[in-house]
Each structure stands twice: as structure tokens, then as C-alpha cells.
Amino acid sequence: MDTYDHALLGFALRWSGYGGGDDYIFTEFGIPPRVFYQRVLWMVEKRLASDLDLTMRQQLREHCLAKLTSFQEPR
Template identity: 90%
Template sequence: MDTYDHALLGFALRWRRYGGGDYYIFTEFGITPTIFYQRVLWMVEKRLASGLDLTMRQQLREHCLAKLTSFQETQ
């Protein structure tokens, strides 16, 4: 993982308890929340986020899936 990926993961971990911080994602990373959660989910599922224990990995996976589902429902 590069520094950008580490920043994405750190942001997701910090903000998951507070609803995700979707409002700040574009200004922070230059990508939409949908792309952000897809990328974080990909990192978690491919086990690129090796510093996370199994419980944290599962919680982050569930958070990303819930966010992506909510975006689909609003379209």
C-alpha cells in the first residue's frame, strides 16, 4: 500500500464511528464517497490492510458495504 492508500484506510477507521465523514471525502482525497468505500473495501478484502486484526477488518468491511448499499438506495 502506498501513502494514499494508508490515508484512505486511516480516514475510514477514524470516521466509521461517526457515520463515515462522507462530506469530507472529496475535499480530502479528490474522489467520490462511492469510489472511496469501494477502494477501502477492496483493500480490506484483499488483505492489504495487514495492520488490522480480524475483528477490525470485519467491522470496516461491514461499514463499507453498508455505505455502498445506502448510496445505491438513494439513486
């Protein structure tokens, strides 16, 4: 993982307990929240976030999935 990926994970960890900080994602990283959560989820599921313990990875995974679900448009 590069420094950008570490920054994404750090942001996700800091803000996951406060709703995610979606209003700051684009200005901080230049990507929309949906892409942010997809990328963080990918890193967690591919175990690239090896410095996180299993519990923290699971919590972050659940947070990302919940956020991605909330972005889906109603049918």
C-alpha cells in the same frame, strides 16, 4: 500499499464510528464517497490492510458495504 492507501484506511477507521465523514471525502482525497468505500473495501477484502486485526477488518468491511448499499438508487 502506498501513503494514499494508508490515508484512506486511516480516514475510514477514524470516521466509521461517526457516520463515515462523507462530506469530507472529496475534499480530502479528490474522489467521491462511493469510490472511496469501494477502494477501502477492496483493500480490506484483499487483505492489504494487514496491520489491522481480524475484528477491525470485519467491522470496516461491514461499514463499507453498508455505505455502498446506501448509495444505491431505489428501483
